[in-house]
Amino acid sequence: MERKFLMILTLAASTGAAFATEIPPSDVIFTDGAVEASLTGVAGDPENGRLIVGDKGVGNCVACHEISDLADVPFQGTVGPMLDGTGARWSEAELRGIVSNAKMMFDESMMPSFYRVDGFTRPGNEYTGEAADDSFAPLLDAQKVEDVVAYLTTLKE
Amino acid sequence: MKRLTAALTAGLMAASMVSADPVDDTLVLNGETTIVTRIKAPEAVADVFDEVISGWHFREEETRAMQADDFDNPGMIFAELGEDLWNTVEGSEDKSCASCHESPDNMAEVRPGYPKWNEDAGEVRTLEMQINDCRENRMGAEKWKYTGGDMVNMTALLASVSRGRPVNVAIDGPAQSTWEAGKELYYTRFGQLELSCANCHEENNGRMIRADHLSQGQINGFPVYRLKNAKLNAVHDRFKGCIRDTRAETFEAGSPEFIALELYVASRGNGLDVEGPAVRN
Numbered sequence: 001m002e003r004k005f006l007m008i009l010t011l012a013a014s015t016g017a018a019f020a021t022e023i024p025p026s027d028v029i030f031t032d033g034a035v036e037a038s039l040t041g042v043a044g045d046p047e048n049g050r051l052i053v054g055d056k057g058v059g060n061c062v063a064c065h066e067i068s069d070l071a072d073v074p075f076q077g078t079v080g081p082m083l084d085g086t087g088a089r090w091s092e093a094e095l096r097g098i099v100s101n102a103k104m105m106f107d108e109s110m111m112p113s114f115y116r117v118d119g120f121t122r123p124g125n126e127y128t129g130e131a132a133d134d135s136f137a138p139l140l141d142a143q144k145v146e147d148v149v150a151y152l153t154t155l156k157e
Numbered sequence: 158m159k160r161l162t163a164a165l166t167a168g169l170m171a172a173s174m175v176s177a178d179p180v181d182d183t184l185v186l187n188g189e190t191t192i193v194t195r196i197k198a199p200e201a202v203a204d205v206f207d208e209v210i211s212g213w214h215f216r217e218e219e220t221r222a223m224q225a226d227d228f229d230n231p232g233m234i235f236a237e238l239g240e241d242l243w244n245t246v247e248g249s250e251d252k253s254c255a256s257c258h259e260s261p262d263n264m265a266e267v268r269p270g271y272p273k274w275n276e277d278a279g280e281v282r283t284l285e286m287q288i289n290d291c292r293e294n295r296m297g298a299e300k301w302k303y304t305g306g307d308m309v310n311m312t313a314l315l316a317s318v319s320r321g322r323p324v325n326v327a328i329d330g331p332a333q334s335t336w337e338a339g340k341e342l343y344y345t346r347f348g349q350l351e352l353s354c355a356n357c358h359e360e361n362n363g364r365m366i367r368a369d370h371l372s373q374g375q376i377n378g379f380p381v382y383r384l385k386n387a388k389l390n391a392v393h394d395r396f397k398g399c400i401r402d403t404r405a406e407t408f409e410a411g412s413p414e415f416i417a418l419e420l421y422v423a424s425r426g427n428g429l430d431v432e433g434p435a436v437r438n
Binding site: 056060062063064074075076077078079110112113120121122123124125126127128129130131132136139 | 345346347348349350351352356360361364365366367368371397400401402403404405406407
């Protein structure tokens with residue numbers, strides 16, 4: 001009894017209050033590829049989402065997608081469709097689903113799952129070529145997913 | 158609503174692809190030898206490609222020009238270092254490669270057929286394995302590190318004398334099970350990014366992934382001199398790099414997995430001329 005109580009205390013202390021309502025990757029509920037509920041309950045920041053999408057070291061979405069709004073970011077890839085107007089084509093819930101796990105929306109999609117932690121073949125420790133260790137985490141954390149989704153919804157044309 | 162936007166997606170992608178097609182150009186080595194850099198797809202990939210195309214066509218003009226002239230091709234400096242090794246006597250038997258094979262020109266038929274089934278050993282061998290077998294068992298010398306400098310220089314020499322001869326690896330008979338294992342690896346989606354060789358090099362060659370123009374991932378140009386790291390790169394090191402970039406745990410150079418993968422990837426380029434040491438970025 002006492003030990004359990006202590007564990008809850010330490011957990012709360014280490015993760016912080018803001019994460020109280022965060023949905024962990026394995027608990028995300030997909031409905032026809034879309035995710036209705038916010039992953040954090042905290043509104044996404046589109047400005048930060050814009051940075052994440054263009055940053056090679058974070059979202060690196062431009063590795064595969066072109067986005068006119070990010071014309072200042074050089075070397076945009078052409079593997080996926082252009083994201084101009086994606087906010088008009090898809091609802092917020094659909095975009096949350098696509099970013100969290102695109103394979104739920106597009107069968108066998110080449111797009112990586114940004115909010116998922118299991119089911120990989122030989123997962124590595126980032127780009128070291130070594131096996132994954134305890135630090136293994138989703139490609140984007142829950143709030144970053146929300147920020148990216150908030151940014152995508154602004155891409156109306 | 159789960160929507161399959163295939164038509165929309167295909168339309169958008171076709172529009173952005175145009176500028177990234179492989180360049181229409183002919184590789185003529187030193188102004189005399191024309192190298193076959195695109196040809197009707199061999200059996201192994203006839204169901205997915207009409208044509209197989211060397212990575213040379215996906216590189217910029219300066220990079221292509223560099224490979225066309227032996228004086229400009231930095232890889233040829235390493236092939237020359239390989240020639241020094243060829244003539245170096247080493248090991249308990251007091252022999253060099255030249256003691257048995259005489260001139261490297263006698264080896265022109267070798268590179269195109271590897272990896273290859275070795276009946277006595279009962280295994281598929283890469284060129285590197287055969288080189289080390291000669292060193293250990295005929296010269297009584299130490300094995301070289303699989304992708305170490307001496308080994309890469311020697312494979313550059315052996316590729317250079319085969320330039321202009323078509324890759325022709327056997328995939329049937331006793332090599333078949335190894336080939337099948339390689340094929341399985343080629344289509345496995347590795348790592349946290351869940352990308353297979355085929356995702357990038359079969360489905361998306363011609364497109365850009367960030368700053369990189371994706372080729373078919375052919376290996377007829379190996380070892381390749383890369384401008385990016387200014388050295389010759391062995392084929393298993395390239396495999397390692399591509400798998401690492403999927404955020405996966407890679408396999409080791411010389412591992413059974415990479416031997417099988419090499420045989421399979423080589424067979425996807427059967428008919429393309431050997432062009433190593435090639436120049437890439």
